[in-house]
Amino acid sequence: MVKNQLQLLWKLQTLERQIEEALKEKGSLPLVLERLAGLLKAQEEKQEEEKRGIEELERERIKMEGELEMEGERIKRSQLKLLEIKTNKEYQALLLEIEGGKERNSQREEEIIKLLENIDQLKADYASTVERAQKERVAIEDEQAKVKDQMVKVERDIVHWHQIREEVLQELAPEHLKRYNTLKVKRNGIAVVLVKNEGCQGCYVNIPPQLYNEVQKYKEIILCPNCNRILYWENKGAD
Numbered sequence: 691m692v693k694n695q696l697q698l699l700w701k702l703q704t705l706e707r708q709i710e711e712a713l714k715e716k717g718s719l720p721l722v723l724e725r726l727a728g729l730l731k732a733q734e735e736k737q738e739e740e741k742r743g744i745e746e747l748e749r750e751r752i753k754m755e756g757e758l759e760m761e762g763e764r765i766k767r768s769q770l771k772l773l774e775i776k777t778n779k780e781y782q783a784l785l786l787e788i789e790g791g792k793e794r795n796s797q798r799e800e801e802i803i804k805l806l807e808n809i810d811q812l813k814a815d816y817a818s819t820v821e822r823a824q825k826e827r828v829a830i831e832d833e834q835a836k837v838k839d840q841m842v843k844v845e846r847d848i849v850h851w852h853q854i855r856e857e858v859l860q861e862l863a864p865e866h867l868k869r870y871n872t873l874k875v876k877r878n879g880i881a882v883v884l885v886k887n888e889g890c891q892g893c894y895v896n897i898p899p900q901l902y903n904e905v906q907k908y909k910e911i912i913l914c915p916n917c918n919r920i921l922y923w924e925n926k927g928a929d
């Protein structure tokens with residue numbers, strides 16, 4: 691009878707600790723999901739940013755090409771005008787203007803080449819970012835699915851353990867339950883401890899051999915002389 695009660699107390703404590711752990715996990719899983727969603731968002735933002743960088747350079751290139759073309763037209767017009775000029779002074783001035791335009795355009799061409807090189811580099815970077823992101827996305831989504839499954843499992847475990855706990859409480863004598871609850875509050879949530887090798891597994895102090903024998907007889911509820919917890923000897927192989 692005492693043995694049965696001790697087993698029930700041990701079972702009760704095990705269930706309560708499992709429930710407590712599961713509740714902690716239940717509380718932490720939404721944070722894991724939040725973190726994973728954050729990773730996906732950060733990925734998208736990185737891609738967007740890289741894309742904007744490419745678009746910016748493209749706009750600059752288009753602008754530069756437009757300027758190049760306009761200057762080219764201006765040079766052509768000036769060259770035609772050269773034919774109609776009468777004075778040497780005007781001729782020299784216009785020639786200088788044409789030279790200046792050609793100089794500016796050759797600088798523009800160099801810049802356009804640099805821009806094209808940069809755009810190519812950014813595009814290659816973007817492509818590898820997208821490729822890496824796709825792989826990461828698969829892994830993240832896989833993780834999200836696992837976490838969601840785990841949320842369902844934890845929820846189910848909690849309900850299940852609560853049911854068993856209720857059954858245990860039905861069988862447990864009120865005085866034992868009362869003692870258990872009091873000890874649990876006083877002793878950091880642990881009211882029942884295993885005895886192994888003549889030692890209390892709650893406070894790790896050895897218990898006297900005679901008391902150790904008593905514990906193994908399951909005749910009465912025995913408390914650890916040091917930490918006052920209920921001592922429970924698991925008779926493996928006997929049950």
Ligand SMILES: [Zn+2]
Pocket residue numbers: 890891892893894895914915916917918919
């Ligand atoms: Zn103890």
